[in-house]
Amino acid sequence: MRIALITDAWLPQVNGVVRTLTTVIAELRSRGHVVEVTSPDLYRSIPAPSYSEIRLALVGPRAVARRIEAFRPDTIHIATEGPLGWAARRYCLHKKLPFTTAYHTQFPDYIARRTRLPASWFWPFIRCFHGPAARTMVATGTIRAQLREQGVEPLHHWSRGVDVGTFHPDYPPPDLFFTLPRPIQLYVGRVSVEKNIEAFLGNAHPGSKVVVGAGPALEKLQARFPEAHFLGKRTGDELAACYAGADVFVFPSKTDTFGLVMIEALACGTPVAAYPVPGPLDVLEPASGVMAERIEDAIAGALRLDRAACHQLGKAFSWHASADQFVSGLAPIARETASARLAKAPA
Structure with a gap:
């Protein structure tokens, strides 16, 4: 299958969206699928306001349409709601081609x-973007x-996996x-305001706090929490x-x-402490993590969990299964319409 994948999140960004896409694409290619990625590194770009690591492609809809046109895909997946995603969406709607999308990020809460501003103000944007999709993939x-x-x-x-070899x-x-x-x-991830890292660094549980990651809030947090270790x-x-060396992952x-x-x-093998919110509520089990309204309580509970049980539950997540789910959710372009619609000049 020839899969056109359009994403505004791509290397050299380091985050869960990019790791998911790169790992699943590698799995798909190993199975013989041809995946063409349209990403910001192909075009001139500017840094996103307040987050310079995220690049926003400076590209018009016609350039994205020409790239999709030249590839002649069997299916089109739009991974993100950024400039490239909107351009690809416009092309698909103009050509009456089916496409799928994915909801990777809680944009209303993120922007709020x-x-x-209230998160409710941003939901119309999400409904508009994903509404025409044949399916929206969600974890x-x-x-x-x-x-x-x-x-x-x-x-x-569309769930996620883990590389048990690493x-x-x-x-x-x-x-x-x-x-x-x-x-x-331990905390691992983007060091940015929406990750609520202050709650981790300011918690009163004794011990040492270690942050692995980079992002726009790094300098501010280093100055505010000098006793923490930023790697x-x-x-x-x-x-x-x-x-593996941490006692608890927060x-x-x-x-x-x-x-x-x-x-x-x-x-x-490291147990998880988290808040009882989407994500942890779906991923964690009583044997692998503790959720509480006070993060100190979650940490105290997680430290009592069995690390061997955590390891067993963690390695059960499979990228092979994730790739299966992704492929099964795609919306193929019907052969009888593909040649007619894709052969026309790009929108």
Whole structure:
């Protein structure tokens, strides 16, 4: 199958959306599918306001249409609600071609935190973008229920996986961890306002707090919490060693749709502490994590969990199954209409 995938989130960004897309694309290509990615690195771009690591492509709809046209896809998937996503959506609607979308990010909550405006103001944007899609792919039951309540349908389940070859408990801790007071509380992810990292760094549970990641809030948090340890970006074995060496993984976000880092931590045998919100509610089980309204209570409970049980539950998530779910949700372009519609000049 020839799959055109359009995304505004792409390398060198380091986040759950990019890791999901790159891993699933690699799995699809290993099966013989041809995947062409349309991403910001192909065009001139500018940094997103207040978040320079995210690049916004400076490209008109015709350029995106010509790229899709030249590829002649069997199916089109639009992964994000950014400039490239809107351009591809416009092309598909103009040509009357079916397409699928995905809801990776809680944009209404994300923008509300940055603007201090009500999240309800931004839901019409989400309904407009995803409304014409043949299906919108979503990772968890809680988010599916939320989208249905907001009038976004039809929906398709697309879960996430973990690379058990990289994420497992058998790593020696980083040298730093041998010098820190226990328990070591770890956060991994974007260092930005919507991740609610202040709640993690300001919690009163004794021990050491370690942050792995980068982002626009890094300098502010370093100045505000000088006793915390900020390690910057880590990938591969270095990241897995941080997970495996920590006593508890703290997931303070209240705006994620899944939380890929949680299952990476679990696969390394590290229990999770989180708030009872979408993402943790769908991923965690009593044996793998504790959720509480006070993050200190969740940390205290998670520290009592069995690490072997956490490892078993974490490694049950499979990228192979995730790729199966993705393919089953795609909307193929009918052969009898593909040649006629794709052969016309781009919109």
